[in-house]
Amino acid sequence: MQQRLSAYHDGELSAGLAADVARHIEACDECAAELSSFESLSSDFAQAPLPAIPLHLWQRIESELKPGVEPIPEPVTLPRRLADSISRSPYIAGFVSMAASVLLLLGFGLWYGGEEPAAAVALHSHHDEHDVSHQHLAEFTGVMNDYLQKLHRDPDEAEQMLLAKYNGERVDADDAVRLVGYRPIVSGGLPDGYSLASTSVLKMPCCTCVKAVCRRNDGSTLVLFEHDDQQAAWFGDRPSNMATCGDKECCLIDLDHSIAATWKQGSRNVTAVGVRDQAEVAILVEWLEKKAGRAGVGIEGV
Structure with missing residues (x-):
């Protein structure tokens, strides 16, 4: 059931499976709490303001494109409410950590000059497999x-x-x-x-x-x-x-x-x-x- 909670939250399950999960949640406090954390996280992301553009961003980009200069990434901070929601759920924390790692790899790959990084290839491959699976099921x-x-x-x-x-x-x-x-x-x-x-x-x-x-x-x-x-x-x-x-x-x-x-x-x-x-x-x-x-x-x- 825990593996289906995300798809249930996003409305991606068939009617029969969605009914199964709904009945299970009514009797399972652990899964109900996990689903609640999904809903809370979605709300926090929706309400979180976009980060401000760092000062002198374009100057940094120009200087770091010069040969021999390694880029120094800006520290990323999350709004306090969003960080609190992530910390309450180990499952979500792990997911967000993985997503952040993928985004970091994507950013450095694009920064250094155009070749699609391995993380992007793997991500595309996962989506392709997901699409093929849905096509086969349909x-x-x-x-x-x-x-x-x-x-x-x-x-x-x-x-x-x-x-x-x-x-x-x-x-x-x-x-x-x-x-x-x-x-x-x-x-x-x-x-x-x-x-x-x-x-x-x-x-x-x-x-x-x-x-x-x-x-x-x-x-x-x-x-x-x-x-x-x-x-x-x-x-x-x-x-x-x-x-x-x-x-x-x-x-x-x-x-x-x-x-x-x-x-x-x-x-x-x-x-x-x-x-x-x-x-x-x-x-x-x-x-x-x-x-x-x-x-x-x-x-x-x-």
């Missing part, structure tokens, strides 16, 4: 939206589309161990009224995950994804809420014709797509938890 969300529409109309077409998009390989339990390092949780069986139609491994943007296509007795389809990350963001801005299913906290997402549910299972996460209601989620949660506990499947591998 693309993945679009693919999942197409998959959900096809799953409702034609489950077989949806299956082929996802396999083709993410280099899917149909496997049995032993092959899955070789590819992902753990035995799929569905290899322990499914509740009465469900049968396993196929198991495959997909190389998705978030991780390499196991996908199990399950059939109900009436022929309808339910799909289970077993993955490393926790991604309600798979489903974009669709409405979501937290609920207790069996003995686990689950995030439920509205898919128009059905729902999706994601929950923690051992060291990984399970996302069920095409679920009818919360009661069906509870059945799956309780069954998979029981089978995993008996067989040691789907928790820490084999």
